[in-house]
Amino acid sequence: MADGPAPIHDIEFTLNGDSVSRTVSSRMLLVHFLRDELGLRGPKIGCDTGHCGACTVNYDGKVIKSCMALAVQADGATIDTVESLAGESGDLDELQESFREHHGLQCGYCTSGVLMSAKFLLDRNPNPSAEEIREAIHGNLCRCTGYVNIVKAISAVAHGDSGLALIERLNREHATEVDA
Ligand code: FES
Ligand code: FES
Numbered sequence: 001m002a003d004g005p006a007p008i009h010d011i012e013f014t015l016n017g018d019s020v021s022r023t024v025s026s027r028m029l030l031v032h033f034l035r036d037e038l039g040l041r042g043p044k045i046g047c048d049t050g051h052c053g054a055c056t057v058n059y060d061g062k063v064i065k066s067c068m069a070l071a072v073q074a075d076g077a078t079i080d081t082v083e084s085l086a087g088e089s090g091d092l093d094e095l096q097e098s099f100r101e102h103h104g105l106q107c108g109y110c111t112s113g114v115l116m117s118a119k120f121l122l123d124r125n126p127n128p129s130a131e132e133i134r135e136a137i138h139g140n141l142c143r144c145t146g147y148v149n150i151v152k153a154i155s156a157v158a159h160g161d162s163g164l165a166l167i168e169r170l171n172r173e174h175a176t177e178v179d180a
Helices: 030-037 094-101 111-124 130-136 148-159 163-179
Strands: 008-015 018-025 056-059 062-065 078-080
Touching: 018 030, 056 111, 062 111, 094 111, 094 148, 111 130, 111 148, 130 148, 130 163, 148 163
Parallel strands: 008 078
Antiparallel strands: 008 018, 056 062, 056 078
């Protein structure tokens, strides 16, 4: 196969509510485009092979791993990254606040991807069980937290409880799952 410069393409899409127009190489991955060309640091690169979920973004209403898409595939799409969650003043949204409150992160490398998967879940299922939360984030690997506090943080937003009430509810759900 002949080497040489990759073809370039003009693309236009909506990113975190804003219109973006750029010229991109046909070989460029979406995650590299978001980070290196557009300066977004939310999507992380953990593996570049579709396994870790650190690069998760919302693409036309679905969560995708942006290391598994090409930048040219952004053309015409609506893409949201974790940067879309906080308000313009930088205030955290309730999901981010809940991760802070319930210690749902340690190093934070996986967190932007986990947040995007959690938001995708809650937008479609505002009342998920702990099992449904674990299923929703199964594509997001975290090597620090052990997931317990991540599930707590998402569950607290969904059910509006915290502290002892939250722990008791998760324990009840866990007992039901074990008995089933
Ligand atoms: S960097 Fe995309 S899944 Fe790991
Ligand atoms: S908080 Fe460190 S990888 Fe998840």
